[in-house]
Structures are given as C-alpha cells and as structure tokens.
Amino acid sequence: MFALVDANAFYCSAEQVFRPEWRSRPIVVLSNNDGMIVAANRLAKEAGIQKFKPYFEMKSLCEQRGVIALSSNYELYSDLSAKMMEVIGRFAPEQHIYSIDESFLSFKRCFPAIQCLRQHASELRRAVWKECRLPVCVGMGPTLTLAKVANHAAKKIEQYNGVCVLDSEQERLKVLGVLEVGDVWGIGRQLSKRMNTMGIYTALQLCAMPIGLVRKNFNVEVERVVLELNGQVCKTWDVARADKKQIFSTRSMGNRITDLESLQQALAKHAAIASYKARKQGSLCKIMMCFASNSPFDEKPVNRKLIHNFAYPTADATQLTSVTTSLAKALFQPGVNYYKVGVGLLDLSNGEHEQFDMLNPTPNNTELMSVFDGINQKYGTDTLFLGAQGINEKWGMRRDRLTPQYTTRWNDVPKIRC
Helix, strand or coil, rough: EEEEEECCHHHHHHHHCCHHCCCCEEEEECCCHHEEEEEEEHHHHHHHCCCCCCCHHHHHHHHHHHHHHEEECCCHHHHHHHHHHHHHHHCCCCCEECCCCCEEEEECCCCCCCHHHHHHHHHHHHHHHHCCCCCEEEEECCCCCHHHHHHHHHHHHHHHCCCCCCCCHHHHHHHHCCCCCHHHCCCHHHHHHHHHCCCCEHHHHHCCCHHHHHHHHHHHHHHHHHHHHCCCCCCCCHHHHHCCCCCCEEEEEEEEECCCCHHHHHHHHHHHHHHEEEEEEECCEEEEEEEEECCCCCCCCCEEEEEEEEEECCCCCHHHHHHHHHHHHHHCCCCCCCCCEEEEEEEEHHHHHHCCCCCCCCCCHHHHHHHHHHHHHHHHCCCCCCHHHHCCCCCCCCCCCCCCCCCCCCCCCCCCCC
C-alpha cells in the first residue's frame, strides 16, 4: 500500500500556526508582488473568493466578507514544510517528498508491524497536528494514483474525516464513482474535455475502458493511469517526479529597475536560485538564457534576451553568476524601466555522467557548492550568498502584507512572557 499525505490549504494553514486566533477566519495568500490569489482556505472559498484571480478584483469582496489577505511568506512555508515532512517520514520505512505540501509513503512489507492502516493514518494526522499545528489528510491505495484518489476523497468527502483507505474493491469503486475524470492525477483539463465528448465523466468510467481503446485514443501516460486505477502498479518515485529538462527563475519587480547595477544584482539572484534547483536534482547546465523586459503595457515595450553556451556543463553558482553579470551589460538599455527579469537553464544533463577534462580552466567546485547549500539549508535561504546579488534589494518583490518569519529570522521569533 502507498499513502499520500497532503496539507490542507498549506500556505493558509502555515499562516495560522503562530496566529491561533486566525484558525476560524477566512484567509487568502497572494502571489509575488501581491498580484494574484494563489491560496485560499475553505472558509475563504465559502465566502466566494476564487483562486487565481487578481487580488484587485477580489479586494472589495475580501474586505466585505472579512477575509484576511497576506503576502507569500516563503521562508516560513519552507521551514514548516521541512518540519512537517520530518514528522510524516517517521510513519513509514520509505518516503518520497513530492512537493512542499505533499509526501508519498510506502508500506511494503509492514505487516504485522502495522496491523491497521486506518488507525496508523489517524495517528499520523494527530502527530502532525500536535507537533506542527498543520492539518493534513491521508489517502491510501495499492498504487500511487489510487493513493492520490484516496487523498482527494479524504479531503472532499466529509464521512472519511481526513483519512481514506482503499483497501477493498467495494471502497475503490465507490470513490471512483464520485470522482470526476478531470480530478484524476495525470488527466488535465484538455484531456478531460476530450473524454467528456466520449461519454467519460467519472474516474470509474475511465478505469472501465478497454486498455486497447485507451492505447488507441490516448498516450502511454493515460494508459498507465488507467492501469493504476485498476490496481496495477505502473508508476514509481522516479516516474512520479522526473527531473526537469529546463529550469527557470523569473520574477516581476516590486520596484522598476533603472540602472545597470540593480539589473546585475537581480540577474545574479535568479542565477543563484536556478543553480540551486539544478544542483538539487543533480543536473548540469549547458546553455543559459538571461532576459529582461519592461511592461507590455508601457509606451515602448522592450523584451531582450541573450544566450550563453558553456564549454563545460556546470551548476556552479559562481560560474553562472559571473556570466549573468557580463550579459547584464548587453541587456541593459538606458531609459528602459525593467519590470521583469529572469534566468533560464537549458539543455540540462545528468551530473552523475559528467565528463571531466584536465584542460577545463574553471572546473565545477562541488565541495564549495555542497558547503554553500548545506549552510543555507541549515540556517535559512541566503544565509550565505554571493556579493554580486547585493545586500539591499531595492528591486525586490513587493510584499506589503508579509507576516513575521517566525522560525527563520531572529527578530521574528515569538516572545513568551511568563
């Protein structure tokens, strides 16, 4: 059996951890520069707030319904996620962290050590709430896709009370019968529309399709989904989370960039973020793209990009930052108020197969990057950073509704008066 543990409205729940008085209040969390609603808890949705809508369109309704709107506190979310995953990992011999708020568990060969999976899942929920004050739901099934289905049922169907275990054929068919095909993991909006035209509206109807007909009308991924819905294991950790072939770090500026130094600092910041993502998945970059633009609504829209080819693939932050600093000089144009900048790492290769060359004048300093990443993981993002990023980010994103970084910033650590 596999399990998927997923936090409920994670960004909103994380904001409530250190503010107990908010736990019965509707909350939304906004995107970069407070532009769009990216998270909304159940009470906010019941108040009529829609996700992925610009905040200015929902602002009056939020004020009218008493909805608390907050800026994204990424530092807090990342730290609480790490603590939550540590607790979840204690409940199974194998764990795969799928995203910031989702984690798969494997319970192979766990009987009779774990005799009742429902009770075990309930204990997991209680432990996460007791130690992290984060509400989670647990779904269990014989495949990863069915675990995802069970998790959806645990969240949406009240009778399950946060725990759904598909350990019988009757239970599996019952849940698949009420699950819309568009909510199945791996079936997107376009595929679900196409399936609707074929008379397939529920997950049960999808899993009942003959596999030959699935193979004829869809791709191999849909075939795997159908087989998994029928209890046949086709997906593994690696398939569930394949390495990215391209990595981008881009952001709209809170304040427009008007000078070369600020542009160099912003690009260096994005180079550091992108290089860390590449190192995290063990990839090396052969081609890097830097781009900068003003707003498309400006009188004279400007959108410039430059590409650099590395002689030797790298994910070394010092090398990437050095190149972005040089490219920034060519990207910069006086009189342009840059609104959006970014860095893209293209043509990624597996770092395990790196071909070393004695003639390489700047080999990757893996030991330095390991220490660099280790310090930042232990003490928080940007505890250690390259000076090219600058110290005061005047161009940084706007977060006017930011809550304290309770667990990662000394000045924000909660004070208890006894």
